[in-house]
Amino acid sequence: MKKTIELALPPEVAFNDQLFEQHLLQTLRLRPEDKPFIRKLKRSIDARGRQIKVNLAAEVYVGEPAPPLLAYRKDFPNVSKAPQAIVVGGGPAGMFAALRLIELGIKPLILERGKDVRSRRRDLAAITKHHTVNPESNYCFGEGGAGTYSDGKLYTRSKKRGDVRRILEILVAHGATEDILVDAHPHIGTNKLPLIVTAQRESILAAGGEFHFDTRVTDLYIKGNQLKGVYTQNGDLIEGIGVILATGHSARDIFELLYKRNVYIEAKPFAMGVRIEHPQPLIDSIQYHTANRSDYLPASSYALVAQVKHNGIEKGIFSFCMCPGGYIVPSATAPGEVVVNGMSPSRRDSKYANSGIVVAVDADDMLPYEKYGPLAGLQMQKELEQRACLIAGGTQTAPAQLLTDFIRNKVSRELLPTSYQPGLQSVQMSEVLPENISYRLKEGFKQFGQKMKGYLTDQAQIVGVESRTSSPVRIPRDKESLEHVQLKRLFPCGEGAGYAGGIVSAAMDGERCAEKLADMYNEKRIL
Structure with missing residues (x-):
């Protein structure tokens, strides 16, 4: 017998194999001596309500063998003498x-x-x-x-x-x-x-x-x-x-x-902006509606998007490569430039949550660089990264500012602890970023603060620059x-x-x- 079942479970059951198996046996009225084989198919967290649940689909086989998990096989021919x-x-x-x-x-x-x-x-x-x-x-x-x-x-x-x-x-x-x-x-x-x-x-x-x-x-x-x-x-x-x-x-x-x-x-649209860092418990409390995330729930993530009009042109601002329980890392590929990116270990157990927050860049933004032809966006990236490096001191120390100070156009007296190991330098980020990107980020953060209550906070800081979102x-x-x-x-x-x-x-x-x-x-x- 093969049966497919879909369940909505509390996290402590969905992420505990023993409790999940017991729950499944009770639901299907099976006994342990039936020796069922259970294979999970899909698992997703639904945190929209006050009571978090995990949607989980599984296959159960009783009295018949389960097919192999992987259709793929590492069975390669020898191509040493091939074209x-x-x-x-x-x-x-x-x-x-x-x-x-x-x-x-x-x-x-x-x-x-x-x-x-x-x-x-x-x-x-x-x-x-x-x-x-x-x-x-x-x-x-x-x-x-x-x-x-x-x-x-x-x-x-x-x-x-x-x-x-x-x-x-x-x-x-x-x-x-x-x-x-x-x-x-x-x-x-x-x-x-x-x-x-x-x-x-x-x-x-x-x-x-x-x-x-x-x-x-x-x-x-x-x-x-x-x-x-x-x-x-x-x-x-x-x-x-x-x-x-x-x-x-x-x-x-x-x-x-x-x-x-x-x-x-040819030149291609891309996006650039900053990386924002919050305490992971703060993001957890916003997303999971609780001050204490259980041991069974993973560090929470988010996805945000907004539209901001500037000089009569509306463009998107969005979160990119959100890293729960992660670190901000230096991603420059040459001396004299500062570029940041995000990463997470498998356990996602850092104290910090970080995400790129970037603004769409298109042909209009690249007009000042049109003499570079199809390399216009590349040159725009270069200049931003080199300016970030220069303003922050000429090393891999990254320019940074408290989020609320960025909104208020105020240089931060002190910065928060960070996962970015080369260190941060307090600067006015509006001096690093192009004016149109800076304006849109400020307005976008205000919208994000309305969508996620608690997101716009002095417990967050922005770190620059996030410029390698995709190829220019x-x-x-x-x-x-x-x-x-x-x-x-x-x-x-x-x-x-x-x-x-x-x-x-x-x-x-x-x-x-x-x-x-x-x-x-x-x-x-x-x-």
């Missing part, structure tokens, strides 16, 4: 593209400018302790990409672009907890992602693929209208049947290279073939190309590009 494709970038887009290429009988050769995931830790520590930014190894560059050391959230709305379940199963097959298949907003955590990334690399190497660290692409080998290969910083030419370009949203030198080589790119450049590609609209055998991929916004969407895009590259090769559309 070679180049994957530039070892983040989720590049990593999942490589695994899919192997399944399709093509050898991936991954070129990663940064270090392996373990070696990256020393460079991250140097940023925090010594304010030293390694341009090749930091929170954005290195094996696993930006997501590895900045949270590991797996929620995506891009469900039409690929098989979300497949991506999650691949992560489970490489060491992620099975909970990510169940939770409505799955999350792995910065402390666990490195092991999963390492396991994926080991799968690629075991199947005959190659991984080259400390290998930065500096030029393209173009013949006619086809990309035949790439040159590395050592002058080496590496050729392949196609190139999947999965360099992430911060690889500015790649955008500049494409522009220099007359490979068509799009590398256009054909909708069907996914090849670049001009340069054949180039497959722009993931966040850096403007076609993804997070680990799962980037992974799905990597798989799609791998499939299209394989189709191209099998149809013999290469010369």
